[in-house]
Amino acid sequence: MAEKRDYYDVLGLSRSATAEEIKLAYRRMAMKYHPDRNRDDPEADLQFKSCSEAYEVLSDPEKRSRYDRFGHEGLRGVSMHDFSHMGFEDIFSMFGDIFGGSFFGGRTQRAQRGYDLETSVELTLNExxxxxxxxxxxxxxxxxxxxxxxxxxxxxxxxxxxTCGGSGQIRQGGLGGFFQMLxxxxxxxxxxxxxxxxxxNCRGTGRQVKHRSVSVKIPPGIHDGQAVRLAAEGEAGQKGAPRGDLYCYVKVKPHPFLLRDGENLLCELPVSFSLAALGGEVQVPTLDGLETLELPAGTQAGQRVQMRNKGLPRLEASGRGDLYVQILVEIPRKLNKRQKELLQQFRQTEEKTNGFPQIKSFLDKLKGYLSK
Ligand SMILES: [Zn+2]
Ligand SMILES: [Zn+2]
Known part of the structure; x- marks a missing residue:
């Protein structure tokens, strides 16, 4: 097998070539010798393979320094990609970073866009x-x-x-090749x-710190932790480059009575045991103010009553969610003498009615269980 050629020679570079010069040189060679352009030309194929290998080594600082110190010997056991399988498009795209996607002309914008900024607002559930x-x-x-x-x-x-006469680009290559490179x-x-x-004033940066006041519209139904983006309200870019954006994050304050679940709301409502038994009107705090809710007789503890369209508006959609009222039945923690007498009288009537189906079913089951 023939002696391996020096990688710098292969790419036509001096040993002090910069990373960018290496890229440009490889690109020029790859364009010239790529198999897509040189069908059934073993000579071109060989050239393409060797310049790909040279590029692989010289474009990697670690491999390049090994090669500089020890030559081909230094690269034994070092894993290599195989650039020779790369298509034309791939070779173009791997240079996207230095050509800014403007290989065929157009102006490269290199100045740094301004930073995005963040701020936050606190909203009540009503807001x-x-x-x-x-x-x-x-x-x-x-x-x-x-x-x-x-x-x-x-x-x-x-x-x-x-240097560039104002175009922002300079021309390179083109000698004997198909393309002149920008x-x-x-x-x-x-x-x-x-x-x-x-x-x-700005020491040439083109920027200075300024106070800004801007109005933001928060859409109905927004969720805690979501942000509204205000395009181009962030920081100015360097030397006139475009502004970044401003993100306004939303924090929703807890409501004293209403718990949010998506577009639905939940309200825990304590009622007395007699009201739950007899039924009656209760007042529910909603986003539209206090609303009267009619509880049927025999309302159970833990029961949920749905109030339609009393929830939150759906974000960027029509309609509203619902409000669920969860009933907490409070048993009296203290009774006066009169109440005690009334409840004792009531208790004596309990067995004669069918008012407690759950208790009845439990006792029936228990009887059956014990008689086995
Ligand atoms: Zn210039
Ligand atoms: Zn200035």
Whole structure:
């Protein structure tokens, strides 16, 4: 087997090549020798394989340093990917980071978008029911007033970049190849302009901290922990880059009587044992105020009574949930003399009526059980 060629030679690079130069060189070679373009050409195939292998080593800092110190010998036992199976598209996409997806032209935007910000509002359940508009006050990095975000001192302007002539890109390659490659201009980082005299107000960053007041509409039915996104209300980007977003998180305060379960509500309502037995009207606190509920005679402890459409509105949908009233029957904890007498009289009548089917069924079962 023939002696292995030096990886730098294969890619036509010097030993001090930068990571970006390595990528560019490989890309140029891959375009030229890719099997899709060179059908049944064993020479091209070999070239493609060896430049893929060279790229694999030189693009990995660890493998590259082994190779620099020990040559091919240093890579024994090191696992290698096989780039030679990569299609054309894959090779394009692996360069997406440096070409910004603009290989065939267009301007690369490299400046950092502003950060997203978070804030929160506390709502009552009543506010959740109606939806609410709130004013948010906060501090953020905003565009500098003195330079309008350009970063250039007032009275001066950012100058057109001489390296790229303002396009933000420079051309590379193209000699003998099919493609001329565009890469982001290193002088202006793709901006097309450079600031010569930096703004004193923002020291050239184009930003300054400012107070902001913005109104947010919280839709009815929002849940605790959900957020409303206010597009482009976050921090300003560097040198005029777009703003981030503002996320307004919602915290729902507990209601003294109503417990939320999705769009439904639950209210625990204590009633006296005599009211439960006789039936009657009770007052239920709802989101629409106190409402009268008619309990039938013989209402049981733990029974749930449904009040339709008295729940919360459904988020981004129509209609409302229901309110469930859960009955807690309270047995008197103290009786006066008169009440005691009345209850004793009542008790003597209990067995003659069919008022306690559960107790009756239990006793019947017990009798049967004991007589076995
Ligand atoms: Zn400024
Ligand atoms: Zn430039």
């Amino acid at each position: 959740v029911a109606t939806g609410v508009e709130r004013t948010l006050e906060y501090k953020r990095q905003d565009y500098c007033e003195a330079c309008q975000g350009s970063g250039a001192q007032a009275g001066t302007r950012p100058q057109t970049c001489r 890469r982001t201009c290193p002088t202006c980082a793709g901006q097309g302009q450079v600031v010569v005299d930096k703004c004193r």
